Structure formats: C-alpha cells, structure tokens
Amino acid sequence: MYTAADLKKGLKIAINDEPYIITHFDFAKPGKGQALYRTKMKNMITGSTMDRTYRSGETFEPARLEDRVMQYLYKEDDHYCFMDNDTFEQIHISEEAMGDAKNYLIDNLQVDVLIFREKAIGVDVPNFVNLRVVQTDPWVKGDTSGSDSKPATVETGYVLRVPPFIEEGELITIDTRTGEYSTRVKG
Amino acid sequence: MGSWPLARRRQALVERGAIFGRIREFFQEKGYLEVETPFRIPAPAPEAQIDAIPASGWFLQTSPELCMKRMLAAGYQRIFQICRCWRDGERGVRHLSEFTMLEWYRSKADYLVLMEETEALVQHAAATGSISYRGQQIALSGKWERITVADAFLRYGGISMWQALADGTFDVIMVDRIEPNLGLARPTFIYDYPASCSALARLKPSDPTVAERFELYIGGLEIANAFSELIDPVEQRARFVTAAAERAAQGKAAYPMPEKFLSALDEMPEAAGIALGVDRLVMVLLDAETIDEVVAFTTEEL
Numbered sequence: 234m235y236t237a238a239d240l241k242k243g244l245k246i247a248i249n250d251e252p253y254i255i256t257h258f259d260f261a262k263p264g265k266g267q268a269l270y271r272t273k274m275k276n277m278i279t280g281s282t283m284d285r286t287y288r289s290g291e292t293f294e295p296a297r298l299e300d301r302v303m304q305y306l307y308k309e310d311d312h313y314c315f316m317d318n319d320t321f322e323q324i325h326i327s328e329e330a331m332g333d334a335k336n337y338l339i340d341n342l343q344v345d346v347l348i349f350r351e352k353a354i355g356v357d358v359p360n361f362v363n364l365r366v367v368q369t370d371p372w373v374k375g376d377t378s379g380s381d382s383k384p385a386t387v388e389t390g391y392v393l394r395v396p397p398f399i400e401e402g403e404l405i406t407i408d409t410r411t412g413e414y415s416t417r418v419k420g
Numbered sequence: 421m422g423s424w425p426l427a428r429r430r431q432a433l434v435e436r437g438a439i440f441g442r443i444r445e446f447f448q449e450k451g452y453l454e455v456e457t458p459f460r461i462p463a464p465a466p467e468a469q470i471d472a473i474p475a476s477g478w479f480l481q482t483s484p485e486l487c488m489k490r491m492l493a494a495g496y497q498r499i500f501q502i503c504r505c506w507r508d509g510e511r512g513v514r515h516l517s518e519f520t521m522l523e524w525y526r527s528k529a530d531y532l533v534l535m536e537e538t539e540a541l542v543q544h545a546a547a548t549g550s551i552s553y554r555g556q557q558i559a560l561s562g563k564w565e566r567i568t569v570a571d572a573f574l575r576y577g578g579i580s581m582w583q584a585l586a587d588g589t590f591d592v593i594m595v596d597r598i599e600p601n602l603g604l605a606r607p608t609f610i611y612d613y614p615a616s617c618s619a620l621a622r623l624k625p626s627d628p629t630v631a632e633r634f635e636l637y638i639g640g641l642e643i644a645n646a647f648s649e650l651i652d653p654v655e656q657r658a659r660f661v662t663a664a665a666e667r668a669a670q671g672k673a674a675y676p677m678p679e680k681f682l683s684a685l686d687e688m689p690e691a692a693g694i695a696l697g698v699d700r701l702v703m704v705l706l707d708a709e710t711i712d713e714v715v716a717f718t719t720e721e722l
C-alpha cells in the first residue's frame with residue numbers, strides 16, 4: 234500500500250485493477266492550505282494519459298506486475314527484442330511502451346521486463362547505467378562564456394548535458410530516473 | 421554522485437549571495453534591525469496544515485513568527501530576520517523541507533503598508549525593472565496587480581470563494597485554476613482571505629468574514645504571505661484551539677499552547693508582518709525551474 238506521500242515519477246500503481254505509471258509529479262501547497270499531490274499518469278496497457286490530484290492520506294495499491302529478468306538483444310523496426318535468461322524465450326516490446334528506457338539500451342543489458350496478464354508492457358532499467366560518449370565538442374581552455382555544461386551524444390543516440398571536461402570516448406554514469414549525467418567512470 | 425551538481429550551481433549561488441546583500445541593504449536603509457531568534461522552540465504556532473519537525477523534545481521552527489512578535493511586544497518597532505525554517509513532508513520542485521525565510525515586522529502598520537514595502541524590496545533585490553521567468557516577461561517596475569481572493573475565484577475559478585470553501589475545493593481550485601494566472605505580466609497581490617484560512621491575522625473591520633491577509637505571486641509562484649497582525653490574546657487563543665482541533669481531527673501531532681507568546685500579545689502594538697520565501701524569490705529572479713538549482717545542497721544530496 235502506498236500513500237500520497239509516496240507518489241513520485243516512475244511509481245506504478247493500480248487503478249481499477251489496471252497498471253498506471255506516474256509520468257509527472259508535482260507537490261503543491263497553497264499558502265496555509267493543504268498538501269496536494271498532482272500527477273500525470275499513463276495507463277501501461279492502453280498508453281492513455283490522465284491528470285489526477287490527490288490529498289495527503291489517500292492510499293494506493295501497487296500495480297500488480299510480474300517482472301522477469303531479460304537480456305536486450307536488438308532493435309527491429311519500431312520493436313525491441315529481449316530474451317528471457319532462463320527459458321531463452323524471445324519477446325518484442327514496442328518503442329512506445331519502452332518509454333525513456335530506450336535511451337539506455339546497449340547490447341546484452343539486463344533489464345526487468347514487466348508482465349501484466351501474460352503480456353510484456355514495459356521494462357525497468359537499472360537506476361544507473363554506464364554509457365560511452367560518442368560525440369561531444371572539445372572543451373576550449375580559457376572559455377569564459379560561463380557555460381557550465383555542454384551536450385554529448387552517447388552510444389545509444391541519447392543526448393544529454395555533461396560537464397565541459399568530458400571527452401569523446403569516455404564512459405559516463407547516467408541516472409536513468411532523471412536522465413541526467415551522474416559521474417565520470419574512471420578507468 | 422561526484423561534485424558536478426554542486427560545482428555547476430556556482431553562478432546561481434553567486435547571484436543568490438548578491439540578492440541576500442541587497443535585501444539586507446534595503447532593510448538597513450529603512451531603519452530595520454536585523455535580529456536572530458532560536459531555531460529550536462518548545463511550541464510552534466498550531467496551524468492546521470503546517471507540520472513541525474521534532475527536535476529533542478522541542479521543535480524546529482516552521483517560522484520565526486512567534487518570537488519576532490514577542491520582540492514587537494517588547495518595543496522593537498522594525499525588525500527583520502533571514503533564517504532557516506523546517507516543514508515536515510514538504511518536498512517538490514518548489515519546496516524544500518528545510519528552506520530560507522525572510523520575515524519582517526513593522527509596528528503601526530497594516531497589510532496595505534506592507535504591500536508597498538514588499539514592492540520596493542523586491543525591486544531593490546532584483547536590481548532590474550523586468551525579468552523573464554519560464555518564458556514569461558514580467559515587469560517589476562510600475563504598479564503591481566491587486567486582486568481580492570473573492571474576485572480571483574470568480575474570474576479564474578468559475579466558482580465563488582465561499583462555495584469552494586463549503587465544498588472543500590478551495591485549495592485545489594487555488595492550485596489548479598487560480599495560481600497559474602497570478603503574477604504573469606506583473607507581480608500580483610491576492611488579498612482578503614476567508615477568515616478561516618488565517619489563524620494569526622486580524623479580521624477586516626469593514627468585513628469580518630475575511631482577514632487582512634495577502635499573498636504575493638510572481639510568475640504563478642507563491643513568494644510571500646503577509647497580514648495585519650491579530651493582537652487580541654483572547655481571540656488568538658480561540659483560533660489556536662480551533663487549529664489544534666483540526667490537527668487532532670487529521671491525526672496530527674499536538675503542540676503545547678504557546679503561552680508566552682499569548683501573554684505578550686497584551687502589550688503588542690498594531691503591527692503587520694510578512695514571511696517571504698527567499699529560495700523562491702531567487703528562483704524567479706534567476707529563472708530557475710526548480711528550487712534545487714538555487715541552493716547549495718538539497719536534502720537528498722546530504
């Protein structure tokens with residue numbers, strides 16, 4: 234059981250027995266007023282979205298999902314292919330159902346594939362993944378523009394902001410919950 | 421985590437420091453005394469929706485209000501303080517559980533005087549006549565917008581303030597329909613709140629169904645809350661008892677009655693006071709999307 238105070242981006246809850254994922258979360262509290270938890274959520278089966286505002290004290294059931302550890306194999310058209318590590322069964326997941334997770338998929342990455350009523354409806358990637366920078370502009374020494382970050386493209390094609398000292402070919406750690414740079418992998 | 425999140429905030433923290441400097445300069449020029457009162461207190465003001473964090477049998481302050489009003493009662497006529505406050509369970513893109521508050525109190529003044537003074541303070545702190553916040557151009561110079569809570573409900577909420585209170589939808593409508601419309605082209609003072617939403621404010625003599633309380637909004641963001649102070653100890657005690665009952669009904673912790681504050685009210689002059697969220701002010705002046713961008717450390721980074 235979750236309470237409104239547990240709501241955050243990425244949380245999966247059950248509404249009318251269907252799984253929803255919180256895609257946007259905002260805490261609001263008008264002056265001297267009550268705490269309000271504003272959410273946008275997506276139905277993980279149909280993809281339809283809705284806005285809901287909750288008050289403190291309201292409770293939620295976790296979404297009833299089974300997760301199976303699988304390995305990412307390849308992408309084909311707009312589908313991603315995974316293999317169950319135990320049964321070697323292969324499954325496909327649509328690009329839309331992948332959500333942000335597609336930004337972090339490299340060959341052989343282990344993920345949790347979420348199953349609802351025998352159907353794969355999404356994946357959970359680890360909180361931190363290491364990806365190699367394939368393109369970023371060099372840091373101009375003596376740059377006085379005051380810029381504290383620059384864009385970089387990693388091997389999956391995902392583009393994010395990194396500190397100026399990061400160079401092409403370096404391995405960086407990304408926090409998949411925020412999509413942001415976390416640290417440089419020394420090595 | 422690495423030190424990058426902290427290092428990249430350098431520019432914001434430098435500007436934050438400059439804003440603090442200009443705030444202090446403003447109050448010194450106006451003859452205000454900068455004061456400090458204890459962070460750890462035995463009895464926070466009982467308010468229905470504000471929760472204090474316990475600290476060794478006492479509490480971390482949710483606001484320096486009660487101690488600063490005791491100073492007013494003791495004859496300090498113009499005082500200000502910049503300090504940390506704590507509110508349990510408040511965290512979001514505009515909230516930190518530990519945040520920085522600017523409060524100032526002025527005797528022989530009411531909330532209308534404070535509106536004028538708040539305009540002047542923000543203009544001085546900003547050091548510019550116009551800002552851009554989240555793509556919105558906001559004029560700080562010139563006259564700011566003033567709208568009553570009742571008018572705002574009719575104009576933006578499509579419902580009367582009293583009906584919303586009766587329905588229990590006052591806060592939801594305020595957040596969903598009204599706040600996004602406040603302080604867009606210029607800052608907005610929204611004023612005259614229902615008496616039941618104002619535990620420490622004086623009722624308006626010409627209309628005692630509302631309290632002489634206002635909030636300042638800039639770019640849809642709530643920046644400050646102010647009121648003409650309630651100085652009647654009997655009525656103040658009754659309001660605290662009501663708020664304590666609301667807390668009990670919600671299953672919230674009970675606080676001791678702030679007796680020293682209540683007895684000081686006997687000697688308190690007519691006065692007005694205001695609490696301004698400094699982190700929020702820095703957010704709008706620096707066009708920051710989240711409060712995290714304008715502080716050195718968030719709770720999660722400790």
